[in-house]
């Protein structure tokens with residue numbers, strides 16, 4: 775399921791109807807060419823978006839904003855080189871770039887803007903305002919951990935816990 779998230783999404787009509795306009799946008803599609811945590815940034819964003827959507831829906835929170843905010847949370851083009859100087863700087867600056875890009879191409883409501891701009895919390899010092907922002911931030915960290923440690927057994931345990939929330 776984790777690797778084949780696109781198949782899950784295509785069969786989830788409600789989720790797809792919420793994010794369809796973003797996924798079909800040519801500018802957004804370009805993040806599919808960026809490497810991110812050993813996968814493409816598009817794959818990473820889809821995972822964060824879809825799991826945030828599932829968790830928010832189960833909790834009866836605003837799953838639409840969680841899905842949209844999660845999908846555009848890393849909507850930027852420059853490569854995050856990890857330990858390179860640019861990569862480290864990007865860790866602190868990309869949330870603003872993503873917010874700017876998402877605002878330009880799709881528009882953001884207040885919650886979606888908070889989700890995107892605060893998703894790196896606690897590295898971004900400002901506290902997220904909305905509970906959905908915390909969901910996306912936590913899911914982003916779990917998904918990133920799994921992507922960076924695909925061979926570690928704990929990925930299965932974390933994914934199980936995430937789905938069971």
Ligand SMILES: [Fe+2]
Pocket residue numbers: 847848868869893894
């Ligand atoms: Fe990010």
Ligand SMILES: [Fe+2]
Pocket residue numbers: 818822847848914918
């Ligand atoms: Fe991310």
